[in-house]
Amino acid sequence: MDAVREAVSPIRSGEEQDVRKTGDGESEPLLGSRTPDSHENAQQLTTRHAFAILVSLQIGSGIFASPAQVDSNVPSPGAALLVWVLGGLLSWAGAASFAELGAALPLNGGSQEYLRYVYGDSVAFLMSWIYIVGVKPCSMAIQSIVIAESIGAVSFTPPVATWILKLIAVSAFVVLVLLNSINTKLTMRLSESFTVFKITTVVLIVIGGLIAIISFYVDPNSSLSGADDWHTKNWFQTRPTFSGGRTVDWTSMGAWERYGHYSAAIYAGLWAYDGWDSANVVASEVVDPGRSLPRAIKAAMAVVLSSYEFVNIAYYILLPWDTMSTSNAVAVAAAKSLFGQSAGIIVTLLVAISCAGSITGNVFTGGRLIVAASQRHYLPAFLTRRGLFFSRKRPETVQDDAASPPTETGIMAIKFDAPIFANVLQLVVTLVYILTGSFGALITFVGMAEWLAYVSTVVGLLILRRREPELHRPYRPTTALPVTFIVVGSLIIARSAIFAPIPSGVLAGLILVGAVVSKIKGDAAPE
Known part of the structure; x- marks a missing residue:
């Protein structure tokens, strides 16, 4: 067991572990003990904070942009709603699996730490x-x-x-990184505030759908009754859709092509749910993670799944069905259709705020991931430092003897506890993608890379159950959940490799470069 504890404790050379007293009075290292620079951040996050992080990350641009991608790749509105349910349940299965790992191994770093524990340093580094x-x-x-x-x-x-949009994107991201580089408490306040805006946006869209339904049954000719399709057409009747610049004829489509379209629809829905794993990245900073993580994940997934389903129902009520697949600004179009241009502007601003909330959550969890990687010597050690120290000398009455004058010693310091250097790294890399990438290319690449990590991690969960059945697991979902997640996730990865060869090639190249770097680091490591 000592070897196990050593394997999972993120300790840098020259630093001491946290210790605790055992029942017989002897000391032993804490599982997932932290480095000295993070003591004041230890376990300051509650269930509410973890819930806010999860909701803030998941309700971002996805629910406002993905519905068009889902609708264009299924034959009916009813099928689209089923895809959203399937995506939510699959994400829930993954979140439950990650909750078991987060409760059993409460370490900052998420998948990185679990992969290291199960497979070793090379896979964790990749x-x-x-x-x-x-x-x-x-x-x-x-x-x-x-x-x-x-x-x-x-x-x-x-x-x-295009250059104006790029400038706005760069400016917005720089401002958000600066705000998230002050301290953890400010980031948590921002995250909770953005969560309120996100849920408010979702609620307003759902209320718009309810207003349309009520208005129709009160007065079928009311201007507030939305589009006509929702009450004149069959929600599960096959109709042509618009995908990839062409009209899709579902009546003449073969099984293999249908699989490609349905996979694309599920893929778009899963991207909207993305972020369900992020509470585990800060597991060691959560109070009582064995109870807090599962509770936060269950609550967040229930809220997000319900919100997404109701929002999509509202979209199909407010908009003509033949326009759902032709616009990525579905939320704005829905608001404008019911209340006019002013409502469209308000919803547009709320969508921007929701995306800002997702960036806040990503900066927070991404910074902790970089810190955890640095503590494992995967990245330079200076990236583990939290905050900046602004110091100046101040006079203190320190005397060698009674006759000597006071000397200026001591330091007056103000510390900000956010991982500032990790955030700078995130800033630089993200700006490269903003300046060179496009929405479609980035979303495809992100999905493939994430699901490769997700499936590998949940496979590791099953391996760990068999290898270490005695490991304390405060939370353990039924085996059917991780197995289902692995099977469906593998099909998603296979679909992406077949139907998106360019992003697949980029990901393969990135993995190859990472493997080479890992090999070089391994050869350079001291015996």
């Missing part, structure tokens, strides 16, 4: 490499691009020049 260089910055670049497009739609006459 995961860290992919997430730090690819997944996290790409996700934040996507959110920044959506913010820019939302602001551009309000402030400029379309079409808006």
